Amino acid sequence: MIAEIGQYALALAFALSLAQVILPAWGARRNDPVLMSSAGPIALALFGFIAFAFGALVQLYVTSDFTVVNVAENSHSQMPLIYKITSTWGNHEGSMLLWVFVLAFFGALVAEFGSNLPDRLKALVLAVQGAVAAAFLSFILFTSNPFARLVPAPAEGRDLNPILQDLGLAIHPPLLYLGYVGLSISFAFAIAALIEGRIDAAWARWVRPWTLAAWIFLTLGIAMGSYWAYYELGWGGWWFWDPVENASLMPWLAATALLHSAVVMEKRDALKVWTILLAILAFSLSLVGTFLVRSGVLTSVHAFATDPARGVFILAILTFFIAGGLTLFAFRASELKQGGLFAPISREGALVLNNLFLTAATAAVLVGTLYPLALEALTGDKITVGPPYFNLAFGGLMVPLVFAMPFGPLLAWKRGDLMGVAQRLMLAAALAVVAAVVIAAATTGGPVLAPLAVGLAVFIMLGALTDIAERAGLGRVTARVALARLAGVPRSGYGTAIAHFGVGVCLLGIVCETGWSLEKIASVKLGDTVTIGARSLTLDRLENRTGANFRARTAVFSIREDGAPQGTIEASRRMFAARQMATTEAGIRTFGLSQLYVSMGEESPDGHISMRATYKPFVTLIWLGAVVMALGGALSLADRRLRVGAPRPATKRPRAPVPAE
Amino acid sequence: MRRLLAALLLLASFALPALAVQPDEVLGDPVLESRARAISAELRCMVCQNQSIDDSDAPLAKDLRLIVRERLKAGDSDGQVMDFMVARYGEFVLLRPVMSWRNALLWAAPVLVLALGALAAFFGLKRRRAVAPQRLSADEEARFKKLLAEGEGPSPEGR
Numbered sequence: 001m002i003a004e005i006g007q008y009a010l011a012l013a014f015a016l017s018l019a020q021v022i023l024p025a026w027g028a029r030r031n032d033p034v035l036m037s038s039a040g041p042i043a044l045a046l047f048g049f050i051a052f053a054f055g056a057l058v059q060l061y062v063t064s065d066f067t068v069v070n071v072a073e074n075s076h077s078q079m080p081l082i083y084k085i086t087s088t089w090g091n092h093e094g095s096m097l098l099w100v101f102v103l104a105f106f107g108a109l110v111a112e113f114g115s116n117l118p119d120r121l122k123a124l125v126l127a128v129q130g131a132v133a134a135a136f137l138s139f140i141l142f143t144s145n146p147f148a149r150l151v152p153a154p155a156e157g158r159d160l161n162p163i164l165q166d167l168g169l170a171i172h173p174p175l176l177y178l179g180y181v182g183l184s185i186s187f188a189f190a191i192a193a194l195i196e197g198r199i200d201a202a203w204a205r206w207v208r209p210w211t212l213a214a215w216i217f218l219t220l221g222i223a224m225g226s227y228w229a230y231y232e233l234g235w236g237g238w239w240f241w242d243p244v245e246n247a248s249l250m251p252w253l254a255a256t257a258l259l260h261s262a263v264v265m266e267k268r269d270a271l272k273v274w275t276i277l278l279a280i281l282a283f284s285l286s287l288v289g290t291f292l293v294r295s296g297v298l299t300s301v302h303a304f305a306t307d308p309a310r311g312v313f314i315l316a317i318l319t320f321f322i323a324g325g326l327t328l329f330a331f332r333a334s335e336l337k338q339g340g341l342f343a344p345i346s347r348e349g350a351l352v353l354n355n356l357f358l359t360a361a362t363a364a365v366l367v368g369t370l371y372p373l374a375l376e377a378l379t380g381d382k383i384t385v386g387p388p389y390f391n392l393a394f395g396g397l398m399v400p401l402v403f404a405m406p407f408g409p410l411l412a413w414k415r416g417d418l419m420g421v422a423q424r425l426m427l428a429a430a431l432a433v434v435a436a437v438v439i440a441a442a443t444t445g446g447p448v449l450a451p452l453a454v455g456l457a458v459f460i461m462l463g464a465l466t467d468i469a470e471r472a473g474l475g476r477v478t479a480r481v482a483l484a485r486l487a488g489v490p491r492s493g494y495g496t497a498i499a500h501f502g503v504g505v506c507l508l509g510i511v512c513e514t515g516w517s518l519e520k521i522a523s524v525k526l527g528d529t530v531t532i533g534a535r536s537l538t539l540d541r542l543e544n545r546t547g548a549n550f551r552a553r554t555a556v557f558s559i560r561e562d563g564a565p566q567g568t569i570e571a572s573r574r575m576f577a578a579r580q581m582a583t584t585e586a587g588i589r590t591f592g593l594s595q596l597y598v599s600m601g602e603e604s605p606d607g608h609i610s611m612r613a614t615y616k617p618f619v620t621l622i623w624l625g626a627v628v629m630a631l632g633g634a635l636s637l638a639d640r641r642l643r644v645g646a647p648r649p650a651t652k653r654p655r656a657p658v659p660a661e
Numbered sequence: 662m663r664r665l666l667a668a669l670l671l672l673a674s675f676a677l678p679a680l681a682v683q684p685d686e687v688l689g690d691p692v693l694e695s696r697a698r699a700i701s702a703e704l705r706c707m708v709c710q711n712q713s714i715d716d717s718d719a720p721l722a723k724d725l726r727l728i729v730r731e732r733l734k735a736g737d738s739d740g741q742v743m744d745f746m747v748a749r750y751g752e753f754v755l756l757r758p759v760m761s762w763r764n765a766l767l768w769a770a771p772v773l774v775l776a777l778g779a780l781a782a783f784f785g786l787k788r789r790r791a792v793a794p795q796r797l798s799a800d801e802e803a804r805f806k807k808l809l810a811e812g813e814g815p816s817p818e819g820r
Contacts, residue, residue: 240711242711298710357775363771363774367766367767367770371764371767383753383755383764384711384753385756385758386711387713388703389757393771397771522684601683
């Protein structure tokens with residue numbers, strides 16, 4: 001019964017989404033305020049119905065209702081409750097439902113908190129949002145129905161893939177979806193602006209918080225996914241340049257570029273056309289990502305060709321929105337008036353440079369991901385584009401970008417003084433050089449470039465601090481004045497500095513992990529000891545354990561550093577009976593910012609187990625850096641100029657922006 | 662999740678994950694071994710999704726790792742090992758696509774986007790500077806002074 005009600009709710013939601021497109025758009029055309037204002041309540045109702053459908057699916061999973069195909073294929077009655085809930089979206093149908101759920105959530109947010117938007121803009125934004133919802137709801141209803149029944153119902157489900165039986169599944173997909181579905185709002189704003197043929201700094205001020213919010217979620221989602229893969233997959237890699245990862249990285253890069261160009265638009269009324277284009281591109285890349293992951297085209301072009309229903313459907317959605325958006329852009333972009341002039345050396349110029357490199361990096365990732373598919377489809381030749389390509393192409397574009405990063409915020413708007421800025425960054429640069437030299441002298445082995453990269457990371461971090469110090473006038477004014485000035489720096493100013501600092505932190509982690517990781521592969525029996533760096537690991541015991549739905553073989557190692565015991569580390573292999581699958585659970589111990597990572601392999605009849613121990617210096621900085629970036633974003637979002645969350649009376653306008661800082 | 666979904670496809674065919682490089686594969690000579698690892702990271706496990714043979718637990722990956730080490734022990738240079746693999750398995754085995762005409766667009770795309778973007782930015786900026794009005798008219802000047810005298814300008818909202 002619940003399944004049928006859920007499906008009915010979805011069908012009603014589809015009808016509502018069509019209404020959300022037609023009524024407000026028609027109202028905007030006829031300038032009818034009543035029709036236009038219907039957008040808000042419809043969006044809220046749409047969210048209600050989709051939330052209901054989503055809740056129904058969760059309920060089916062919680063009660064292990066195996067009369068539903070989707071539940072029977074992805075759940076098991078013995079699973080812990082948390083995994084029963086998360087398996088709702090651990091499969092194609094459920095994750096698409098989560099997708100539209102998040103989409104409708106953002107629509108509802110605009111409806112609820114967008115009271116300061118002009119009526120026409122709000123109506124059009126929600127209409128575009130409704131169109132996206134309609135497309136994906138029809139995709140779910142016609143090709144991926146999560147509520148389909150199964151007759152006869154099996155007595156037991158086929159279990160969730162063991163790899164997904166992890167807290168990561170509870171956090172990562174929702175975060176990621178909040179991120180890249182959130183970009184649909186920026187897209188809807190861009191399309192609405194093109195339809196209106198009018199766009200101004202106020203528009204940028206409305207769009208930026210939404211983009212920023214999406215960007216924060218995307219940043220955290222990607223970082224979370226990376227850490228999950230790192231600890232769960234058992235070989236200690238944290239980024240694989242896998243097409244599915246690239247699918248989330250591309251929207252992130254585009255959203256990062258969009259955030260920066262929207263700043264120029266908001267403060268200086270320039271780069272309008274480009275900002276609109278970026279907003280379209282960012283969401284387009286989200287759609288491309290959804291297509292890549294959901295169509296099966298990645299597994300092989302042929303797999304896609306044999307069962308094309310879903311792939312073709314998403315491809316049609318993708319083509320409609322991307323081509324539609326770009327066509328509208330081509331016709332209307334010339335009508336957008338360009339404002340604010342600036343010299344090449346200026347804050348605006350720096351942000352253009354940022355956009356240039358981020359766009360090129362996005363292109364590198366996009367081309368690298370799609371090239372093998374295109375080549376195979378066109379010529380039948382099979383090539384592989386793997387990590388070495390991406391590291392070179394992407395890394396090559398990132399290095400100049402992050403080097404330029406400390407300069408940007410220090411440059412003045414309109415016309416900057418590069419020499420002056422360079423002078424102010426002197427201290428940061430000098431300390432970075434010292435760091436590089438010290439590292440080079442102190443370490444042996446490791447790549448030659450690693451100390452230089454450490455220097456770069458230090459430069460970025462100190463550069464971000466220099467920005468704040470300069471704003472306070474540190475060293476030029478008295479301490480009291482400086483403190484007062486520090487208190488006066490807007491939150492968005494701190495946000496920028498902190499996010500940039502986070503980039504440096506992340507880079508430092510990447511460099512240290514790549515350059516100076518230690519690894520030991522060995523075959524050990526009880527009592528054997530392997531040394532890795534300053535630590536030694538002794539295999540103390542091997543145990544059999546049982547979990548709710550698995551059996552585990554666990555190896556317990558005791559750790560010693562220079563003879564002093566430092567506790568134990570446990571690596572295990574789990575056997576899941578329902579799917580006859582095994583997973584490796586790596587043992588991870590964190591020492592400061594570094595981690596010791598141990599995974600165990602096969603156990604031979606004579607009692608030897610193969611093991612791989614890795615010491616990863618400062619590896620946690622990779623993810624901490626991302627968290628710091630997101631924190632910077634959140635701080636910027638909390639800036640009163642941009643505050644979106646706080647409901648305010650419709651009459652009260654957001655405060656005028658502080659003049660260019 | 663996405664990465665894991667990909668991994669899931671892998672594991673479906675190889676039920677028991679292990680450690681990729683096994684203790685018995687490791688060469689005694691650390692220099693040779695580190696060369697083997699570096700080469701392995703550039704070679705694709707052909708039955709896997711986007712994994713190097715250095716990362717993969719598939720039996721095929723193990724075979725390839727052993728071949729790499731055998732060739733190295735036989736005195737091959739890194740380049741010779743790569744050539745041997747390509748001759749045997751085709752260009753598909755290389756994680757770093759060769760620079761050839763067929764792959765020209767792949768390698769050129771990032772540079773091309775950067776160059777075209779830079780040109781567009783340069784000319785866009787130049788054109789706009791050329792048409793920009795340089796001074797305020799007398800009328801605007803007067804209004805500007807008046808606004809300044811009033812202390813706070815109108816909210817930019819009105820623009």
